[in-house]
Amino acid sequence: MTTFAQAILSGTAQGAIYALLALGFVIIYKATHVISFAQPALMVCGGLFSYHFSAVLGWPFWPSLFIAILLGAALGMVIERLALRPMVGKPVFTLAIITIGVDVVLRVLANRYIGADSRALRYPGGGERYELLGLALSHRQVTIIAVTVITVVSLALFFRYAKAGLAVRATALDQETALAQGVRVGAMFALAWAIAGGLAAIAGTFIATGSGGIEQDTWIIALKALPAIIIGGLDSLQGAVIGGLLVGIVEQVTAVYQAAYLPFLGANFSLVAPYALMLLVLLIRPYGLFGTKEVERV
Amino acid sequence: MLRVSNVEVVYNDVIQVLRGVSLTAEQGRITALLGANGAGKTTLLRALSGLLDIHDGKVTKGEIRLGEQAIHTWNAPKIVSAGLGQVLEGRRVFAEFTVEENLRIGGHTRRGGLSESIDEIYELFPVLAERRRRTAGYLSGGEQQMLAMGRALVAHPEVILLDEPSLGLAPRMVQQVKDLVVRVNQERGTTVLLVEQNAMMALSIASHGYVMEQGKIVMDDEAQNLLNNEDIRDFYLGRGELSTSYRNLKHYKRRKRWLS
Numbered sequence: 001m002t003t004f005a006q007a008i009l010s011g012t013a014q015g016a017i018y019a020l021l022a023l024g025f026v027i028i029y030k031a032t033h034v035i036s037f038a039q040p041a042l043m044v045c046g047g048l049f050s051y052h053f054s055a056v057l058g059w060p061f062w063p064s065l066f067i068a069i070l071l072g073a074a075l076g077m078v079i080e081r082l083a084l085r086p087m088v089g090k091p092v093f094t095l096a097i098i099t100i101g102v103d104v105v106l107r108v109l110a111n112r113y114i115g116a117d118s119r120a121l122r123y124p125g126g127g128e129r130y131e132l133l134g135l136a137l138s139h140r141q142v143t144i145i146a147v148t149v150i151t152v153v154s155l156a157l158f159f160r161y162a163k164a165g166l167a168v169r170a171t172a173l174d175q176e177t178a179l180a181q182g183v184r185v186g187a188m189f190a191l192a193w194a195i196a197g198g199l200a201a202i203a204g205t206f207i208a209t210g211s212g213g214i215e216q217d218t219w220i221i222a223l224k225a226l227p228a229i230i231i232g233g234l235d236s237l238q239g240a241v242i243g244g245l246l247v248g249i250v251e252q253v254t255a256v257y258q259a260a261y262l263p264f265l266g267a268n269f270s271l272v273a274p275y276a277l278m279l280l281v282l283l284i285r286p287y288g289l290f291g292t293k294e295v296e297r298v
Numbered sequence: 299m300l301r302v303s304n305v306e307v308v309y310n311d312v313i314q315v316l317r318g319v320s321l322t323a324e325q326g327r328i329t330a331l332l333g334a335n336g337a338g339k340t341t342l343l344r345a346l347s348g349l350l351d352i353h354d355g356k357v358t359k360g361e362i363r364l365g366e367q368a369i370h371t372w373n374a375p376k377i378v379s380a381g382l383g384q385v386l387e388g389r390r391v392f393a394e395f396t397v398e399e400n401l402r403i404g405g406h407t408r409r410g411g412l413s414e415s416i417d418e419i420y421e422l423f424p425v426l427a428e429r430r431r432r433t434a435g436y437l438s439g440g441e442q443q444m445l446a447m448g449r450a451l452v453a454h455p456e457v458i459l460l461d462e463p464s465l466g467l468a469p470r471m472v473q474q475v476k477d478l479v480v481r482v483n484q485e486r487g488t489t490v491l492l493v494e495q496n497a498m499m500a501l502s503i504a505s506h507g508y509v510m511e512q513g514k515i516v517m518d519d520e521a522q523n524l525l526n527n528e529d530i531r532d533f534y535l536g537r538g539e540l541s542t543s544y545r546n547l548k549h550y551k552r553r554k555r556w557l558s
């Protein structure tokens with residue numbers, strides 16, 4: 001039982017990272033109707049920003065993270081302005097392909113920076129562990145969960161109460177009507193990308209503090225956001241969070257139990273488990289757990 | 299004052315819809331714009347409020363002035379900020395927003411004083427005050443029309459464009475909408491350009507009226523004279539008060555050429 005609870009707890013910490021990435025994806029999708037495959041590059045770049053300020057320039061961890069969030073947001077806005085704004089009105093498919101192109105270009109640049117080593121960020125909390133009722137979480141895992149909770153709550157408040165948050169939601173619902181209220185729709189697209197870039201930077205930073213740091217193929221981690229989004233529903237913010245957490249938990253639980261109980265599925269089945277869950281959800285609810293029916297057609 | 303001179307509008311670079319429209323909405327007055335389905339009324343409003351862009355339409359000729367400023371090259375947010383508000387055809391409330399959120403977004407261009415502005419709207423439309431936390435999508439059609447009007451008024455526009463506010467409403471609601479337009483016009487001094495299929499309603503409160511057909515203004519007179527005009531009576535007022543409901547009847551496709 002303790003093993004199980006422990007797996008869920010560790011999975012939650014990992015899932016929090018997926019949740020941040022999934023949230024960025026959903027925010028872009030809702031506000032601009034673009035399916036963005038540039039999240040992996042945004043995550044890697046965000047992580048490298050933190051790495052550069054912290055490991056290379058010697059800044060403390062938290063200010064480095066703060067700068068990385070700002071730079072990640074700026075990067076998101078630049079992508080939107082240069083690669084996507086000129087293509088407004090083009091088919092969804094075309095726009096998705098453009099984001100893949102952006103992703104590849106940015107990752108090539110990032111790989112130049114990374115080189116052959118792993119770029120690992122030293123986490124300031126060190127190796128401390130918190131223990132409670134026989135369950136243990138590292139300082140880093142606790143921080144990831146806390147930062148994610150704070151981020152998600154702030155975003156929810158922003159979309160509910162802030163003027164710009166309301167304007168992004170209005171843009172998502174009906175662009176023409178939003179324009180008629182004086183909302184600068186283009187600026188809202190940029191804002192959505194900025195938020196996604198900032199979220200990806202947080203995710204990338206915490207991945208950089210993990211055991212592997214950031215290597216050339218670390219971007220693959222961001223693909224976990226895809227099953228998360230599909231499980232949660234393409235157009236649901238709470239779905240993205242819950243989907244992300246579920247993916248992390250399923251992965252961890254499978255990693256812990258599968259070798260003992262279902263050995264014939266082979267090693268590393270835990271990497272595939274989120275996709276198995278995704279297929280299951282798709283069979284039962286094609287629009288995801290929290291998605292709206294309409295989105296199914298995309 | 300809103301002045302349109304010789305405006306031509308083309309969609310998708312080829313479909314010409316407005317062919318030289320000129321019209322003036324006098325300061326502080328209600329001006330009615332009538333016309334059959336497809337005449338180009340909504341297109342004219344889009345040209346005024348900068349919404350052609352999103353429909354792949356362009357003003358290819360002519361000029362639009364709001365007060366002293368030529369606005370036909372401006373984008374929608376700039377025009378809204380300059381004091382021109384619009385209630386879109388079909389109400390278009392944000393269905394997932396609450397009533398209050400709809401009003402808040404209506405005040406998007408305001409700098410400060412938003413809650414006072416919203417309170418004024420609640421005073422003008424008490425029914426919205428009662429339902430302020432309600433999801434807008436669940437309001438009745440009449441309430442949604444009030445909300446759409448309220449939303450456009452939060453920004454305190456100098457000129458407001460109303461695109462068929464009586465569309466799909468029961469006679470009692472139409473009467474209420476009509477009274478509200480008059481109240482807004484009188485209490486706030488808002489200049490109103492009222493597009494309507496319900497000619498009776500529009501002309502009874504307007505001081506001046508225009509009739510549009512196939513992208514041209516084909517008649518232009520004092521509202522009172524239009525009300526007494528044979529052609530208008532025949533085309534729009536044939537069955538008196540009930541003329542609203544024609545809108546929704548499929549068989550009502552009759553077209554009449556004006557001035558021919």
Ligand SMILES: Nc1ncnc2c1ncn2[C@@H]1O[C@H](COP(=O)(O)OP(=O)(O)OP(=O)(O)O)[C@@H](O)[C@H]1O
Nearest residue numbers: 309313315333334335336337338339340341342353
């Ligand atoms: N986005 C568009 N692209 C191409 N043509 C359009 C577009 N929007 C409208 N039109 C055409 O322009 C003409 C005028 O349309 P408009 O909506 O302005 O008429 P209307 O007078 O408002 O009609 P209604 O009373 O039915 O609302 C119609 O023939 C319509 O098909």
Ligand SMILES: [Mg+2]
Nearest residue numbers: 339340341387
């Ligand atoms: Mg119309």
